[in-house]
Amino acid sequence: MGKKLLLLYLSLPLLVLSSCGGEASTATFNRMSKNQFVTIGSVPFEGPLLYEMSQVWVGPDAELGRLVVEKIAEAIEGGDEIEGRWIGMQHATLATTLANSEVDIAMGVFGITEARKELVAFSEPYYTSQLVLVINPTHRDARPNSLDGLEVGVREGTAVEELVKQQFGGSTIVPFKNLDDAILALRRAEIGAVIDDQYMAAFALDTVPGAGHLEIVPEVVGTVDTAVAVQKKDTRLLGMINEVIARVKSEDLYSQWLQEEAEAQLAQVQERHPERLERDRQAVLPRRVVIQVSKDNNNDFDIYRMANLTFTLTDEKSGQSYDSSRIDFKGSTGSASLTLQPGSYKLMVRKMNNWSPGIVVVQPSDPERLTIKIRLQRGGQVRMTRS
8 A cells, every 4th residue: 555644642632722713624724734734533443444553554544544634735835744643532532522623634434423413524425334243153153133132242432333222222232442352252252242344343353362263244234334524614624525535436446445455354254154154064964874894705704694684873972873774785795875964873783683893983074975884804803994
């Protein structure tokens, strides 16, 4: 990506800048011109869309912020040296901080809500956040239609929290300062699910330690439009920002930035859910088990005595028994078959005094057809192999 915007943590009391009278747009531009920087209020823990790395804010929203700052600099006489300075805040206070002129603009996965519209003015949306359900299948294999009674984690003070409260009224909504904290709580099975932006969810599941078994359920449960916010009277600034957003949309820049940052990561994490379901399906999928019996030439047992008998396989866990088809000989090899689910089975021939050559293990990783070969060897020894 291009030039990154510098991270700057400033104490809010030092940022309180009152308007000098006149229209807010004039006051805001005068302030930016005097300070030679644009203060951007945001929340620093929203990877991969916006996050801090080595004291630099990166991600698609940081790229958009860079273009906005460049546009502002072009409009200010002598503004070539103007830079963007990101101020780390909390979602719950971002709109109020902007309305009080403590920052020049607010952005960074900042969702449009009716309550925020009462305080600030929003640009045209530049990104629609698609919300997904994150689960811990070893604790609870939840789905969007089964969240009643569950504790659902969200980022505190966000438009996501507001939407989830409205849409999932039967759940207990648990707010967290950031998504990583919610994912850690889900990993510890302290909550039943998490709902957030799909790219942010994938980023967290890929980077939070011990979250490798958590999954994204492949269904969008809601959407939130995100935009850049300014003070209500900053109409000139809002128009400039909308020009930038129009360019970003026409050139499909945001999608390109996402492709660079997050698409591969999202696709990889999304695979966890179907792969686990396939493993679960394979774990109970019945296998066709073919049992073959033959003997060495120096073994004197009359193997044809086994013709038309059956093998019995008894599940060592449940005690359930299953009988094969009758043993049919072709040449000196007898064969029989039956269908078994994965498990461990004791193999025997009841009509030969419950003679048992050993244990047959059908594994979840086995193919749909499994062959067990019994070879009677010299001295009464028996060898069983599988293929």
